[in-house]
Amino acid sequence: DGGITQSPKYLFRKEGQNVTLSCEQNLNHDAMYWYRQDPGQGLRLIYYSQIVNDFQKGDIAEGYSVSREKKESFPLTVTSAQKNPTAFYLCASSSTLDLYEQYFGPGTRLTVT
Amino acid sequence: GQQLNQSPQSMFIQEGEDVSMNCTSSSIFNTWLWYKQDPGEGPVLLIALYKAGELTSNGRLTAQFGITRKDSFLNISASIPSDVGIYFCAGQLENAGNMLTFGGGTRLMVKP
Numbered sequence: 383d384g385g386i387t388q389s390p391k392y393l394f395r396k397e398g399q400n401v402t403l404s405c406e407q408n409l410n411h412d413a414m415y416w417y418r419q420d421p422g423q424g425l426r427l428i429y430y431s432q433i434v435n436d437f438q439k440g441d442i443a444e445g446y447s448v449s450r451e452k453k454e455s456f457p458l459t460v461t462s463a464q465k466n467p468t469a470f471y472l473c474a475s476s477s478t479l480d481l482y483e484q485y486f487g488p489g490t491r492l493t494v495t
Numbered sequence: 496g497q498q499l500n501q502s503p504q505s506m507f508i509q510e511g512e513d514v515s516m517n518c519t520s521s522s523i524f525n526t527w528l529w530y531k532q533d534p535g536e537g538p539v540l541l542i543a544l545y546k547a548g549e550l551t552s553n554g555r556l557t558a559q560f561g562i563t564r565k566d567s568f569l570n571i572s573a574s575i576p577s578d579v580g581i582y583f584c585a586g587q588l589e590n591a592g593n594m595l596t597f598g599g600g601t602r603l604m605v606k607p
Contacts, residue, residue, distance in 0.1 A: 386537075388537075413593065422599075422600075423599060423600075424499075424501075424583060424597035424598055424599045424600055425538075425583070425585075425597040426597075427594060427595075430594070432593070440594075470535075472537050472538070474537075476593070480543075481593040482526040482528065482543070482587045482593055482595065483528065483540060483543050484528075484540070484585075484595060485540060486530075486537030486538050486539070487537050488536055488537050489535070489536065489537050491535070
């Protein structure tokens, strides 16, 4: 089955710790994205990558970092510099043929206390 | 800041009723997409629209790309309990590459 997987589903961390969220896709998509969703709100773009070894900041990149060493993988690190890290994080991907049709993973809910 | 206004924010309807929601903007969009999100899950793509005036259906769902390219509408006919969820519009702004801008969502609740 092709799709996007995010793990873990729930993640708990203490304030001041960095944490890395996993995103893997086997859709052979070139582009991958990370979004943040807060309760009752829409999605805000954190980072995106259109090709391996290249990525760009989105609207709310401060306090986050990413890497894109493999086409299939786009991990997101939430650093201690992110002031309000508790949120629902969504990874998405799209192909070069249908760039605007983004397909989402199941999400990771991060809680920082 | 958010450039898409989605309304209504929430709807509570009786099973069997039709539903309408829309997204509007002061900016021009080249593409409109509609997603549905179930609680605690990722959004699922329902319909994609690529041309002004385009009307596309997916089962009981119908979406339209507004003629002015500044709005889009989603209609759900004969709602059923499994239609419950949050519906998001998303658009690709003119001159914004392949980035999407998302509306704030419409929360749909259906009473059996």
